[in-house]
Amino acid sequence: MKKLLEKLKTKENLEKIVVLTGSGISAESGISTFRDNDGLWNNYNIEDVATYSGFAKDPEMVWKFYDQRRQEIQNTKPNKGHYALFDLETHLQKKNKEFLLFTQNVDGLHYMAGNRNIYELHGNLWDAFCINCKKKRRLNDVPLRVLPPKCESCKNLMRPDVVWFGEQLPSSVLDKGFESMDCDILMVIGTSLLVYPVAYFPFLALKNKSLIIEINTEKTHASDYFSFVKGKAGEVLPEIINNLKEIL
Numbered sequence: 167m168k169k170l171l172e173k174l175k176t177k178e179n180l181e182k183i184v185v186l187t188g189s190g191i192s193a194e195s196g197i198s199t200f201r202d203n204d205g206l207w208n209n210y211n212i213e214d215v216a217t218y219s220g221f222a223k224d225p226e227m228v229w230k231f232y233d234q235r236r237q238e239i240q241n242t243k244p245n246k247g248h249y250a251l252f253d254l255e256t257h258l259q260k261k262n263k264e265f266l267l268f269t270q271n272v273d274g275l276h277y278m279a280g281n282r283n284i285y286e287l288h289g290n291l292w293d294a295f296c297i298n299c300k301k302k303r304r305l306n307d308v309p310l311r312v313l314p315p316k317c318e319s320c321k322n323l324m325r326p327d328v329v330w331f332g333e334q335l336p337s338s339v340l341d342k343g344f345e346s347m348d349c350d351i352l353m354v355i356g357t358s359l360l361v362y363p364v365a366y367f368p369f370l371a372l373k374n375k376s377l378i379i380e381i382n383t384e385k386t387h388a389s390d391y392f393s394f395v396k397g398k399a400g401e402v403l404p405e406i407i408n409n410l411k412e413i414l
């Protein structure tokens with residue numbers, strides 16, 4: 167942390183701060199990550215629950231998986247790591263500087279913490295859309311009364327509004343992500359950087375000479391290229407952001 171704070175002091179005219187988060191930022195809110203020991207992918211087979219073919223084979227089972235996660239998330243709230251990012255966005259807005267938050271998370275906790283300039287790269291499990299007419303719907307009932315939910319207009323099957331493996335990310339968020347990697351600072355928080363194409367983002371920022379601050383409870387395959395801060399997001403983010411606010 168000390169080395170990072172020294173480095174920050176040398177930085178001037180910082181105008182654009184970008185953040186990329188993964189499930190690790192929600193861990194202290196009590197939401198399971200994917201690849202930690204107690205992670206989701208240890209208890210479920212990705213093929214069965216996070217691909218279109220798994221959904222087509224057994225929509226009810228996939229809906230149970232997502233409804234189970236919505237029930238887990240419903241009783242949680244943002245943690246200090248989320249609120250530190252809200253604090254940063256508020257501060258940068260007052261200074262007329264740019265702040266963009268890209269998240270791989272589908273839990274909606276960044277919105278709950280008050281952030282607004284959010285790009286949900288992998289969708290949001292509070293929304294669903296019809297596989298036939300694409301009509302979208304916000305899912306407010308937790309748990310869902312009818313599983314799997316049907317489209318109110320054409321009575322066809324609804325699916326969770328998330329990006330499954332093998333599905334393209336919406337070009338609106340993906341293109342915005344790629345173009346935003348030309349920034350002064352990129353903060354990479356709580357992600358194993360194992361899912362593509364999002365895992366390319368920090369390397370693009372590196373090419374653009376951004377300062378990359380990685381916050382994680384353990385080193386990832388890319389940490390040696392970044393300013394790595396070992397720690398829980400909820401514990402180290404507030405201190406880093408307080409120091410950032412002094413120079414922004």
Ligand code: BV8
Binds near residue numbers: 187193330363
């Ligand atoms: C696509 C959505 C192609 C729903 C998810 C190269 C290019 C393009 C694609 C690929 C490629 N190589 C391989 C692929 C295919 C695939 C892929 O990346 N596979 C991987 C596994 C190798 N990619 C895709 O399929 C993507 N689609 O590119 O389509 C295409 C092109 C043209 C036409 C058609 C298709 C789609 C990927 C999106 C998949 N959907 N989820 C849902 O959530 O259920 S991915 C899933 O992984 C989640 O979204 C999750 O957010 C994401 C990343 O995981 P992390 O967030 O990083 O979580 P993880 O548990 O791994 O790590 C947590 C980290 O936090 C750890 O490092 C831990 O140490 C740390 N931590 C823990 N506690 C804390 C902490 N840190 C700080 N504080 C703490 N307290």
Ligand code: ZN
Binds near residue numbers: 296299300
């Ligand atoms: Zn429909």
